[in-house]
Amino acid sequence: MTHDDTTADAVTGPGGTPPGPSAVRAGDPSADTNPVRDASGGEAPSPVDAALPPELAPAALSLFGDRLDVAAAYAELLATDGVVRGLIGPREAPRIWDRHLLNCAAVAERIPADATVLDVGSGAGLPGLVLAIARPDLTVTLIEPLARRTSFLIEVVERLGLTRSVRVFRGRADEAASGSSGREPISGEIVTARAVAPLDRLAAWSLPLAVRGGRLLALKGASAAEEISEHAEVVARLGGGEPAVHLCGVGVIDPPTTVVEIVRERMVGPPRPAGGKRSHGARPRRR
Numbered sequence: 001m002t003h004d005d006t007t008a009d010a011v012t013g014p015g016g017t018p019p020g021p022s023a024v025r026a027g028d029p030s031a032d033t034n035p036v037r038d039a040s041g042g043e044a045p046s047p048v049d050a051a052l053p054p055e056l057a058p059a060a061l062s063l064f065g066d067r068l069d070v071a072a073a074y075a076e077l078l079a080t081d082g083v084v085r086g087l088i089g090p091r092e093a094p095r096i097w098d099r100h101l102l103n104c105a106a107v108a109e110r111i112p113a114d115a116t117v118l119d120v121g122s123g124a125g126l127p128g129l130v131l132a133i134a135r136p137d138l139t140v141t142l143i144e145p146l147a148r149r150t151s152f153l154i155e156v157v158e159r160l161g162l163t164r165s166v167r168v169f170r171g172r173a174d175e176a177a178s179g180s181s182g183r184e185p186i187s188g189e190i191v192t193a194r195a196v197a198p199l200d201r202l203a204a205w206s207l208p209l210a211v212r213g214g215r216l217l218a219l220k221g222a223s224a225a226e227e228i229s230e231h232a233e234v235v236a237r238l239g240g241g242e243p244a245v246h247l248c249g250v251g252v253i254d255p256p257t258t259v260v261e262i263v264r265e266r267m268v269g270p271p272r273p274a275g276g277k278r279s280h281g282a283r284p285r286r287r
């Protein structure tokens with residue numbers, strides 16, 4: 001994975017005083033609808049695309065509670081800025097609530113109170129930012145190598161007023177786990193990931209980020225069982241316990257979110273590079 005160097009250096013965390021979420025409320029069609037042009041010259045989606053569909057309101061309220069207005073502000077940012085900046089496809093805008101926000105928020109039920117969460121490959125903030133919105137007790141680090149995405153994430157964190165609980169780490173998961181460019185290695189009780197890599201590669205990147213007894217929560221679709229049977233051996237070699245499939249949000253969202261959960265049972269170090277030891281601070285091998 002190469003870095004996209006369109007913006008500044010490694011990110012340690014957003015600073016400054018956040019202005020707080022926009023006043024747009026779920027389902028508020030009176031939001032500013034000034035058309036803006038997207039990168040392709042077409043008309044970008046308006047905030048109305050991010051309005052909470054009435055039929056999803058009960059699920060959204062159940063998953064976000066009194067944070068629903070923050071979730072709505074995030075939905076609006078995804079559907080406008082996120083689309084214009086190419087972080088989310090224009091066709092996703094009207095599906096932001098069911099396919100993205102609710103799907104990700106449902107996973108909060110598998111995360112204990114006050115946990116430290118590391119989200120690998122956050123992209124536009126899914127699921128890490130959604131979890132931070134739904135669960136203000138969590139401390140969340142969004143791990144993402146692409147500068148264009150981390151700039152968006154930093155801006156969103158500031159605009160939503162989440163700077164106390166959310167940090168953005170620009171880099172790959174293996175760099176976060178081992179520490180690189182003078183940064184301390186990071187770890188957490190929960191590692192989340194959605195749509196990042198097949199289970200074997202994901203486990204190799206994510207398990208080193210979990211403390212012993214910590215868990216990887218991988219949001220997977222219909223492929224979950226197949227991926228487990230294909231990769232369970234690799235997962236075991238990496239120190240992971242037997243992967244288990246859980247459905248999250250049963251009775252709240254349809255379909256529920258399928259999560260593959262793997263406990264880091266043993267601490268297994270990274271494989272030694274061929275030809276001897278890696279010197280401190282050296283660039284990790286490309287996988």
Ligand SMILES: C[S@@+](CC[C@H](N)C(=O)[O-])C[C@H]1O[C@@H](n2cnc3c(N)ncnc32)[C@H](O)[C@@H]1O
Nearest residue numbers: 001120121122123126144145172173194195196
């Ligand atoms: C398909 S996107 C998914 C984004 C988001 N999780 C979602 O569900 O919308 C995969 C993301 O993983 C990131 N990624 C790829 N390899 C990575 C690595 N080794 N460590 C951390 N992130 C990585 C990519 O930059 C990209 O943003």
